[in-house]
Amino acid sequence: MNRVDRLFGIVTLLQSRKYVTAEHISKQFDISIRTVYRDIKAVGEAGIPVSFEPNKGYFIVSGYFTPPVAFSLEEANALLLSQSLVNGFGDKSIQTYFDQALTKIRAVLKQVDKEKMEQLDQRIKLQLPKRLVPEFDYITVIQEAILEQKQLHLAYKNIAEEVSERMIEPIGLIFYAFSWHVIAFCHLRKEYRDFKIDRIQQLTESQKAFEIKQHMQLNDYQLPVNY
Numbered sequence: 001m002n003r004v005d006r007l008f009g010i011v012t013l014l015q016s017r018k019y020v021t022a023e024h025i026s027k028q029f030d031i032s033i034r035t036v037y038r039d040i041k042a043v044g045e046a047g048i049p050v051s052f053e054p055n056k057g058y059f060i061v062s063g064y065f066t067p068p069v070a071f072s073l074e075e076a077n078a079l080l081l082s083q084s085l086v087n088g089f090g091d092k093s094i095q096t097y098f099d100q101a102l103t104k105i106r107a108v109l110k111q112v113d114k115e116k117m118e119q120l121d122q123r124i125k126l127q128l129p130k131r132l133v134p135e136f137d138y139i140t141v142i143q144e145a146i147l148e149q150k151q152l153h154l155a156y157k158n159i160a161e162e163v164s165e166r167m168i169e170p171i172g173l174i175f176y177a178f179s180w181h182v183i184a185f186c187h188l189r190k191e192y193r194d195f196k197i198d199r200i201q202q203l204t205e206s207q208k209a210f211e212i213k214q215h216m217q218l219n220d221y222q223l224p225v226n227y
Helices: 003-016 022-029 033-045 073-089 092-109 111-121 139-148
Strands: 050-053 055-059 150-157 161-178 177-186 189-197 201-209
Touching: 003 022, 003 033, 003 055, 022 033, 022 055, 022 073, 033 161, 073 092, 073 111, 092 139, 139 150, 139 161, 139 201, 161 189
Parallel strands: none
Antiparallel strands: 050 055, 150 161, 150 201, 161 177, 177 189
């Protein structure tokens, strides 16, 4: 990658996150920390207001407008391949939003690249057993609840086919054993539980904030050993 492309890449990376450390930039572009400092200085000299906050990293000053990001055909094709995976393993809500995002990406491609992408689209297929394809549409709501720290109300069927009402505080989503699971603090059981999403019979958003102010980290939750 030449330096001009790298500088554009750094600006795009800064746009994608609230803060970006020099170490992350170094790893992302396989350059030294000293080169990162030089590149950040060059970005600033080009008129893009980059600032730094100790212990957090670099960021583009709020209010600065940058032109829409252009996608290369290779990047768009990588996302096209991802669409097959999303359609196979994402639920209906995620499929809808991913399709909308990919449509926006197609719109900014050159006409010749749009045609190539359409040709490739006809030559990618993911074949999964029907039982593994999600039929629910809860993931987007769960994601929003995690971000907004809002409780969710569930009607949940356990392995014994018993349905119970639950209020949960979701802390994360995990995909394992070919199924999506939401890890959450369950107010009924007074502990963290693993809820298999395809066993959720009904899910209702709540405006009730989390009662627990400091939840455990998702990585600290112990998954079953055999799955």
